[in-house]
Amino acid sequence: MEKYLMINGIKVFFDNEKNILEVIRKAKIELPTFCYHSELSTYGSCRLCMVEVESMGIIPACSTPPSSGMVINTNTEKIINLRKIVIELLLANHDRECTTCQKSQSCKLQTLARRLGIETVRFKNVVRKTDKDLSTYALVRQQDKCILCGDCVRFCDEIQSIGALGFVNRGSKSVVCPSFSKDLELSECVYCGQCSRVCPTGAVIPRSEVKEVWKALSDKNKKVIVAIAPAVRAAIGEVFGFTRENGTEAAGKIVTALKIMGFYKVFDVSFTADMTIVEEANEFLERIKEGNNIPLFTSCCPAWVKFVEQYYPEFIKNLSTCRSPQGMYGAIARRIMPNVLSVKKEDLVVVSVMPCTAKKYEARRRELANNGEIDIDYVITTQELAIMIEESGLRFQDLDAYAFDMPLGFKTGAGVIFGNSGGVTEAVLRNVASDITGGEYDESEQFSFVRGDDGIREAKINLLGRELKIAIVYGLKNARQILRELKTQKRKYDFVEVMACPGGCIGGAGQPVYNDLATRKNRTRILYENDKTLELHKPQDNPYVQKIYNDYLGSKPGSKKAHEYLHTHYTYKKRFKESVKISEKNSKGLEVNVCFGNHCMKKGSKEILKHIVDYVENKNYKDKVNIAASICLEKCFSAPNVKVADTTISHASNESVKEAIDKEIK
Template identity: 55%
Template sequence: MNENDFLIVDNKEIPIEGEQNLLELIRKAKIDLPTFCYHSELSVYGACRLCMVYVEGMGLVPACSTPPSPSMNVKTNTEDIRKMRKIIVELLLANHSQSCPTCQKSTTCQLQALARRLGITEIRFKNQSKNIPVDDSSPSIVRDPNKCVLCGDCVRICSEVQSVGAIDFAHRGANTMVIPSFGKDLDKVECVNCGQCARICPTGALTPKSEVDEVWKVIHDPNKMVVAQIAPAVRVALGEIFGMEPGVTTTGQTAAALRAIGFNRVFDTSFTADLTVIEESNEFIKRIQKNEFIPQFTSCCPAWVKFVEQYYPEFVHNLSSCRSPQQMFGALSKEILAAQTGKKREDIVVVSIMPCTAKKFEAKRPEFIHDGVRDVDHVITTQELGRMIEEAGLNFRELDPESFNLPFGFKTGAGVIFGNSGGVSEAVLRYVTEKLTGEKRESYEFTSTRGENGIREIKISLAGKEFSLATVSGLGNARQVLEKIKSGQAFYDFVEVMACPGGCVGGAGQPVFTNPVVRQKRTKGIYENDRMLELHKSQDNPYINELYTSFLGEVGGHKAHELLHTGYKSRKRIADEGMSLSSSDGEQTIEVNVCFGTGCFLKGAQKLLRDILVHIDTEQLGDKVSVSASFCFEMCEKGPVIRVGDKVIEGCTLEKAALAIEEERQKVLGDKTVNSMQ
């Protein structure tokens, strides 16, 4: 196509400038064509059919999957198209739970919004919704299949962006569902609790698990001292719930709202982010000096930590031993406030306000529970805090700003930028450059760590040595980096990883958004926060320095290790954790075992398993072959992998599996019958 190419959209000429599909051009024409299943960061799926348009000479086509051609004449709003869209939405509503008023996604549900937009005031079809049990087993996410519209957004983001594949489509026709592997509960599969599935879900089928009721309960308990900590990314997103622009800082109003709700103290997690910088930077320097466990990986993102534990346990010791800022705050505040107030640890209730669903999982890790008392008692998301403010009847935008309580309310810009991808790396560089050179730097910004790319590599020379860093967001990108490190294709000294694209500002607990511009504005707001503050380096925080002098002792010392550090362990599933799918009735049995670990799952293990079961049925081998699925053969890069008897087949296809089954049958059973695949 040349620079003069254009097409016609509703009688307007629209230039074609590299757009991949008609939908992008139609939106360029300022027409908001409805979709459920189209997201620019995901593969094109084309399931919802809401974006159907009329193209002269072609008829009705899905705009999301139709490439543009010069001189196309596109109509987006004909009478037939409008009728079709209404019918599609009515059919979805007829197959949908009718609990809209009490649904957590009410007012942000795209199905609800589309029904209103299309003027649907009645549903002409009989209600076909089913009463499927709600899965609330996960500490982070609630899965309600009754509200699923089968758009596939959650399946694709989990697989394509996060490379986890914890959920997928199952069954056929009217029985199709999105479920975890083998129909297990979400907490029994390899979900890392990042919540990106809930962020992208257009309805209430996947939502962050609420702890609002529990928090109200402790607030109303006169025997409890309830303290709040607010994560950096919350301050640039909470206002969106109340009609403010993304990226607008609401720190003062948030502190005021929390006190009005009933919190006794209000602190800033950015304080312990500063503390994390001090501890993690010194840990990094020691590792470099000893040349051990390099690269050092950040450990402040719990979804990333769990990802390493599950899929790359060989790198567990590369994770920084530092607790996340959330968990540092929990341990420190309970220790210090108990001493100051005379209250028992269990009567000091720490509530975290986080942009992240994985923080709910992290707070319940056994490493952070002592004598039955959690360091962080409850974690609520930005969304949940918004609901509490609304429930309390507070006019958030009109609240007079208030300050955080000291000392845990004082922070530098280095602590605040933890909210963005690249922020931890930049904060560490602000410390390490002065520590290694022994010189104060007037400049404090390291803009090379910033940007929207999911993988960013940085080279920097310090004290005569060149350091290589990587900042990564999105677990699919993290997998790429880990594989390169494993294979020797890449070497880094320090790697920062955040599970959510863009970092915490794009966390699943933040106000719902579909336009990436929202995340960009939040990112900008974080850096503006940094620039507005008087101090920008963690080592300049006077309250951090006083904390070491009066309480912690030396950096990385005994007390610091007790309260600020931890360790992690392998969570990798092993091959004997299997599930039988087909049992033989014969005395002699051929055992077929399909690896269903995430690596193989993403390479097609589910389809291969289905094909093998069909093949066994077609060839009438049910009395000779038993099939099971297992986690994990420890051969993730060679998947899909199956085992037939004692033979392991890498990169397996149905043809390879059928041949291996036939060979095993001849060996074990002496059966010379040749199967139809040969």
């Protein structure tokens, strides 16, 4: 028998929907919600999805499972008033400076206040003004815009498995913030920025660099060059009302807009994406040949890179040492372009347009700096690009399309599909397959089996005389699962692609805010169709890539010059800087840190600590030694670790630590 609900007098059939909200939305009624996201757990805090169910009364639709025959009304007078009160109360506790809020027009609170016909707020505004958290380049947090829906908290925890944000205090004192109310910079945040995407208001927003870019553009002595990432062309149309094309038109219009704004050259990050593939595929082949550091992890996603550095230092060696396409663009722009464009190095300003908030952080990574100087001056998101276009007063949809500047403007389809989850893998396969077999693999559909919507996908392919196992992952919780299983040897791969954001870069937090899967899927489609319209599909066929290699990078991938320009390194990023004091006195003596991370604890750090405490006591070193329990020294694979002064003793034993203490004291 078919199951159905009676919704506002209309029979609506359902089968697997987990709650009546989903069924109501299926019936094309957009029930308002703040805290409901189909990909997250049901929270039921915003109380906007209340409906009246016969013989049940008023109940929240999001947390009520459907049962056949329910008679539901979504719009009774009672419910309408209830929703209005909820919104009014939220507005009474909200910083209502909407006109100057970056989230204006994509703010759900603003939209719902209008949709629900709020004309006045009957309650006094009691919001406590707070300072903005400007500690990171990626995101800005502003407490007084927060409505406590918890979307950011759940996304960070449930999808990314980070938990950088949490609820603090309770009742009227509740706030959302990082642990110990620290700045975001000091938390475990990897800057994926998805919190800002799911935030219905402006409580977390990407940090804008628009002002700085305008300033550079207005400086007559500067030449400002810019490059746009593949995913940007897939989403910018959403802001200006055209989403049905294949990305070529949007990319061309972006070039025109940027030229009108005064950018000296407009390049395409897809070009350096082609280079990334050529370089990374070469690295992959070498690793396969030598059997070292397999699987190879992609390193294009800075949030994923920080994740590995922070939580899994033992896997750092598996990360491809190739810079991301943005990183390569930075190196080439800063070190080769002055020569090519005949511009003085100090007059050049380098900008990139990214779908991503973590790219803002990546650009400032000290590992990417060249003699202490960073390559890229400013990173703006797709959202910021749209704002700049609007500020310029350009009718974007009516602009003519222009071509990118050479040489960093020519790309193959491989560089374009980078923006999709699975794109890097597909591009690497296109490169590797034809390199090895010499065969013609230029069909853009050849390796389309790596495409898909799932957060963890696997593929096998016979190449290099063996079966290569590949995993394609998005979402860091999925990535954590893969890493755990790689560690226990439950899974084995040769190549693992990870993107932090759902769907890959096209779903990045710098893109125009979206809330539905259809929008994301359309972006994916745009990039794959864009690939089809291009003449070339294999990155190694890009003649300009070949030329740059010939002229500046030692003629071939993996050369010494290529390594100097196009590769990077990674470092442990200690998550916790705290340590628990063990010594009674705070002497200026020798610092002895016993690691109490999970691995070290299992390997007996408790016993070692006991020995050290006893030893210091017996030897009467009490005034000379400061003992602390550290969390953690981040050398988990050589547990237990003890740090004496500046030297970390790996696989420490009672004896080796005693020796070290004696040596330091004498």
